[in-house]
Amino acid sequence: MVRxxxxxxxxxxxxxxxxxxxxxxxxAENGANIWACARKPSDDFEKMIHELSETCAVEIWPVYFxxxxxxxxxxxxxxxxxxxxxxxxxxxxxxITYNALFMMSSLSMMREVFEINFxxxxxxxQYIAKIMMRQRSGSIINISSSAxxxxxxxxxxxxxxxxxxxxxxxxxxxxxxxxxIRVNSIAPGITHTRMLSSMTEKVINETxxxxxxxxxxxxxxIGHTALFLASDMSSYLTGQVIRVDGGM
Amino acid sequence: xxxxxxxxxxxxxxxGIGRSTLGVFTREGANVWACCQCSDPSLESYISDLSYQxxxxxxxxxxxxxxxxxxxxxxxxxxxxxxxxxxxxNIAGMTDDSLFHMTSMDKMKLVFEINFxxxxxxxQYISKYMIRQKFGVIINISSISxxxxxxxxxxxxxxxxxxxxxxxxxxxxxxxxxIRVNALAPGVIQTEMIEGMPDDIFESFMRKSDLKxxxxxxxxxxxxxxxxxxxxxYITGQIIRVDGGIG
Numbered sequence: 376m377v378r379x380x381x382x383x384x385x386x387x388x389x390x391x392x393x394x395x396x397x398x399x400x401x402x403a404e405n406g407a408n409i410w411a412c413a414r415k416p417s418d419d420f421e422k423m424i425h426e427l428s429e430t431c432a433v434e435i436w437p438v439y440f441x442x443x444x445x446x447x448x449x450x451x452x453x454x455x456x457x458x459x460x461x462x463x464x465x466x467x468x469x470x471i472t473y474n475a476l477f478m479m480s481s482l483s484m485m486r487e488v489f490e491i492n493f494x495x496x497x498x499x500x501q502y503i504a505k506i507m508m509r510q511r512s513g514s515i516i517n518i519s520s521s522a523x524x525x526x527x528x529x530x531x532x533x534x535x536x537x538x539x540x541x542x543x544x545x546x547x548x549x550x551x552x553x554x555x556i557r558v559n560s561i562a563p564g565i566t567h568t569r570m571l572s573s574m575t576e577k578v579i580n581e582t583x584x585x586x587x588x589x590x591x592x593x594x595x596x597i598g599h600t601a602l603f604l605a606s607d608m609s610s611y612l613t614g615q616v617i618r619v620d621g622g623m
Numbered sequence: 624x625x626x627x628x629x630x631x632x633x634x635x636x637x638x639g640i641g642r643s644t645l646g647v648f649t650r651e652g653a654n655v656w657a658c659c660q661c662s663d664p665s666l667e668s669y670i671s672d673l674s675y676q677x678x679x680x681x682x683x684x685x686x687x688x689x690x691x692x693x694x695x696x697x698x699x700x701x702x703x704x705x706x707x708x709x710x711x712x713n714i715a716g717m718t719d720d721s722l723f724h725m726t727s728m729d730k731m732k733l734v735f736e737i738n739f740x741x742x743x744x745x746x747q748y749i750s751k752y753m754i755r756q757k758f759g760v761i762i763n764i765s766s767i768s769x770x771x772x773x774x775x776x777x778x779x780x781x782x783x784x785x786x787x788x789x790x791x792x793x794x795x796x797x798x799x800x801x802i803r804v805n806a807l808a809p810g811v812i813q814t815e816m817i818e819g820m821p822d823d824i825f826e827s828f829m830r831k832s833d834l835k836x837x838x839x840x841x842x843x844x845x846x847x848x849x850x851x852x853x854x855x856x857y858i859t860g861q862i863i864r865v866d867g868g869i870g
Binding site: 549551555593599603613618619621 | 842863
């Protein structure tokens with residue numbers, strides 16, 4: 376089997392569950408060495424990455440930090456850069472969901488959502504892009520959401536944070552392109568992750584009705600597109616938002 | 624290999640993006656009906672090299688997109704052996720450089736015939752087989768100029784924009800049969816189509832482009848391979864720009 380990311384090194388955030396976990400597996404299966412970032416250590420996580428690195432014959436280094444704690448984030452970056460390895464790929468995946476009507480959304484919650492879904496990704500991207508600029512190549516992938524494009528009731532804050540990451544993607548692509556760095560974004564539709572439990576059955580069924588393929592997305596569906604965007608298959612693709620939503 | 628054991632119909636295989644797509648698809652293990660307007664010795668030797676190298680079959684299919692009888696016969700020829708048709712890539716097309724007021728009605732009709740009506744007629748035939756087998760992927764090649772507009776390319780951009788509307792509607796109509804439909808909008812790609820592009824226009828595109836260089840036909844072909852593969856099984860009704868970041 377041809378491994379699409381053979382000899383590449385990737386930084387992945389939000390690896391302990393959902394889309395991050397599925398992508399971690401796909402990237403490892405495709406030959407990437409990975410700095411697997413998660414908020415805190417757990418036996419399950421350690422066991423998973425150990426098994427994965429053995430089966431796939433790749434290196435996986437766990438990196439633990441809270442994205443909203445910038446001094447920890449900086450330490451994490453130091454760990455990565457002090458390895459003196461190339462960083463070919465950065466996947467900004469970690470995030471939180473938040474459902475509340477616009478009139479009911481508190482300022483403190485707005486700040487928290489943007490802190491995790493937006494600011495921390497940009498800070499991490501600044502550090503990692505500096506490494507990529509030096510090596511004059513790299514692929515940055517930001518996980519956004521269809522809610523960041525369409526706007527949905529109850530998603531004003533979450534959707535706005537995901538819209539912000541789309542705009543950042545395009546500006547980063549424009550600024551970093553000349554250094555050989557590609558920046559793209561994925562906008563998943565309704566995906567089978569823990570975030571789904573925050574949606575009512577009624578909303579899920581209504582959305583499915585409007586989805587051409589009539590099924591929910593899987594974390595692997597999103598991971599496959601991340602794999603494509605991380606690989607050289609997408610070498611002429613930058614500044615794009617790819618909807619992986621089954622046709623909404 | 625991403626397309627191992629799949630069978631694909633590719634139009635416009637003689638040169639440019641079509642020829643590269645033929646190369647990438649066979650490398651990824653697909654068998655191909657390679658469609659182009661007329662037989663060509665260089666294409667035939669390319670085909671025999673590829674099929675030997677990658678251990679796949681490639682059948683040349685010749686038809687003129689202006690001739691509806693030939694289109695029908697080609698579809699019949701493809702279906703003759705009852706092989707599953709997994710993928711259809713509509714690449715064949717023509718360019719036309721003329722200002723809006725200088726474009727004759729005859730020219731508009733010809734451009735739409737080649738870039739829109741004929742590919743859609745061909746797609747009707749091929750998708751009928753896909754509907755029966757309840758599986759398929761259709762990829763239409765449009766252009767960024769169909770989204771952004773481009774002065775001096777009135778008929779070309781309009782015909783390519785029609786392709787985008789068709790893509791979205793087909794995605795919705797055919798999804799119930801397990802058929803995904805997507806479009807690609809390439810930017811400035813090193814093919815014969817841009818050979819006539821004046822230097823100043825080329826330079827202005829490169830200034831606008833994030834990656835500051837023109838794309839290679841293979842880079843477009845790789846994206847077509849991704850969308851055709853099962854890696855993209857949850858992507859439908861989308862238009863993907865492959866333009867190095869323009870606009």
